[in-house]
Amino acid sequence: MSEARPMNGIEVARDIMERAAERAAQFEARTGAKPCLATVLVGDDPASVTYVRMKRNRCAKYGIESRHVPMPETITTEELVSAITELSNDPSVHGILLQHPVPHHIDERAAFDAIAATKDVDGVTSQSFAAMAFGRDGFASCTPAGIMRLLDAYDVDPRGKHAVVIGRSAILGKPMSMLLLARDATVTVCHSKTADLPSLVRTADIVVAAVGKPEFVRGEWLKPGAVVVDAGYNEGNVGDVAFGEARTRAGLLTPVPGGVGPTTIAVLLEQTVTAAFRQQQISA
């Protein structure tokens, strides 16, 4: 049986980040300051702490400053919105990342939408979503945008293909479906109430798994030769796709780790540098 070709997210991410680092250095040379990303973390969930630390380390490595803004678990929506509004109005901050998820008592949509669109380098605001959906200028949601970069790097053209997106979350499944649609894929968005998911997946040329359930997508669901993107980040670095099974069916397959995750962070860095240039009204 033939084995799927792996899509190397580490390599694709490195290219994106090296280019971002060059532009960050140019920005610093011209303005005297590095591009700056504010990272807002509510509470101290260990996985979230790790992800935010990874993002800040990656910023430091590629010439981007980060300013960490930790918030107590007990903060109210109002307090969080006002802290984010302050960052939106702070000219020394070019990008804002509010780490998802926030505690249940907080209105996450309200918090995301307190991020100024010009600083929404994570692509989570309603305004960015609309821009993404209508093909207007704006920052894309990082994980879906990173996935599009992976597809491009491996010459996967979504045009006319059937793409099945499993998951409809605000920062993953939903924007993913918009970006694939913008590239002329025929998109089916599946979720927990979808009837007969395996049959739908079997018709997919491109599968994006974004459900958050370890090894949920089975190898036998896949059309032989399909492009399979695993956007799951479950405990213990296990994806949403049963990798061992998928490897004997898929044509191209992202590993976890080393697939979607690194490109997500790379797009965040790239968009932070772009935001910095735009806010200074200078071009890269």
Ligand SMILES: Nc1nc(=O)c2c([nH]1)NC[C@@H]1CN(c3ccc(C(=O)N[C@@H](CCC(=O)O)C(=O)O)cc3)C=[N+]21
């Ligand atoms: N507002 C917001 N934006 C996000 O983009 C966002 C978020 N909230 N909340 C959580 C998820 C998760 N996420 C990951 C990014 C990179 C890796 C990553 O690079 N993982 C490595 C492995 C990690 C390791 O080595 O421990 C890899 O896949 O190779 C994982 C997960 C971004 N997210």
